[in-house]
Amino acid sequence: DEHETEALPEGAAGTVVLDRTPFYAEGGGQVGDTGKLEWPGGGAVVTGTSRTAQGLFRHRVRVVRGTLSAGQAVSASVDPARRETEKHHSATHLLHAALRSVLGTHVTQAGSLVAPDRLRFDFSHPAALTPEEVVRVETLVNRWVQADLAVDWRVVPLEEARQAGAMMLFGEKYGDAVRMVSMGAGEAVSVELCGGTHVARTGQIGPFVVVAEEAVSAGVRRLEARVGDAAVAYLQELRDTQRRLVGQLGGTAATLEERVAKLQADLKQAQRQVATLRDKLAAAQTAGAGGAAQLQEAGGFRYATAALEGLDAAALRNAADTLLERSGADVVVVGSGTLLVAKASEGARQRGAHAGNLVRAAAQAAGGKGGGRPDMAQAGVKDAAALQVALGAVEEALAAAAKP
Ligand SMILES: [Zn+2]
Incomplete structure (x- = not known):
């Protein structure tokens, strides 16, 4: 309108x-x-x-x-943000030339974005860049920046640009007269057909830092980079993150990796110790709960229940196994915290016992839920008091399961 x-x-x-x-x-x-x-x-x-x-x-x-x-x-x-945009634009030309120098002349531009605070450059290349390749590209661009090359643009006949080896985009329509941007007097490091605005000398670009490398589609990679103020801000952010990590982990920036590796090793060892201790804890508790005197009977099944302490799901399943084996019960239901595990022997299953149905009925009696296979199943309740209620409901649930 x-x-x-x-x-x-x-x-x-x-x-x-x-x-x-x-x-x-x-x-x-x-x-x-x-x-x-x-x-x-x-x-x-x-x-x-x-x-x-x-x-x-x-x-x-x-x-x-x-x-x-x-x-x-x-x-x-x-x-004034335009000046920062120009720095990023000129940097894409150097980046393009550096990629062709490091990776090969199969590299051609597939797209780009130039903003005041970043640049994105998409290009054809069959594989992800290795960290070493990224470093080489980054180093080359920074050398060209420090060489403070003159940036020139002039309008020339298309044929002249072609002879000068100007980078042209495949599928792009060019007129008879084209704008050719070159960087570096004499043997230019970069010559491209381009209508954008640029810095006068490459030294104005400032530091160049690659911040990401990723795939766009099959055969097309993307590099994201920052130059000038945006590059300095990025490096400052990294430094501050490193400083905070050193503050949290101790040592110095140089020993940071070593410190993290040591913490990871310590954690693994501690996790192994916890698992061992849990099993010992389970064994000690089930030895107490497994006495023949504690076997009860309901619906023709001998069963044992036990409230154990400090066990996770894996340790609780082991405890159920051990208790079933040692106590001579047909069915066992053990709980720890808010978790219940039921196990039924093969003989008991043939006579109608079903661990999944049993543990579900017991949990439901205490406001919880669960279920599972006939031989082994688990359920959850909301707290320790509910766990006692659930274990107390095993007798009735088992009586109901007996075949008439
Ligand atoms: Zn351009």
Whole structure:
């Protein structure tokens, strides 16, 4: 519902076309510029810039002061974030060249995103980059940055660009005259056809850091990197994380890995000790509970119940096994904490006992739930008092299970 208007009043949003503009329009993977327009008695913010197929630059604006009338002369200024975007854009050209140098000339650009705080570069390559390859690419880009190469752009006939070895994108339509961006005088390290905006010298890019490497699709990889202020901020974040870890784990940054390895080994050993102790605890408790005197009878089955302490599910199942073996019972039900395990001997099962049904009935009597196989099953209740109620309900449940 766009229409032409003679004036945009304060608060209104619209699109403005200027006869000349310093703004860069969204395209070639680079985001459009933002900034402001000012005139005597008024001002507007530019929230984005795009370009029509006819080459008109459309500035999306919101008037914040005064009225913007058609024909008004304005002073246009681009948001300083553009400088950071330019650094990231120039870095993608160096990255492209470095990838071809390290991985091979099969590498071609498959897409890119350039923003003030990061860049993303997609390229054809059949495998994930090894950490060593990432380091080599990163080192090469940083060398080219430190070499402070001159960045030049000029419009040349397409054929001349081709002869200069300019990187061209497959499937892209180029006109007869193309904009060629090269980095490095004489033997350029990078020559690309590109309409974007760039730094004047590569030294302005600042530090270059790869922050991620991942797959986009089969045969296409993606690198994400940061340069300039964003790279420094990223490195500071890493340093702060390291400092906090050293504070928590002790030692120094240099001994951090060693410290983590030692903690992991200690933890494994402690877990093994806990498992051993649990089994001993189970054995000691079932020895006490397994005396023949504690065997009871219901529905023609000899059974034993025991409330044990401090056992997890695995230790509780072992305890049920041991108790069934040693006590000579047909059926055992043991509990620990809020967990119940029932086990029925083969003979008992033939006479109608079913561990799953039994443990379900016992748990239900205490407001819990569970069930499982005829030989072994488990259930849960809400607390220790409910566990006692459930164990007390075994007798009745077992009597009900007996075949008439
Ligand atoms: Zn470019």
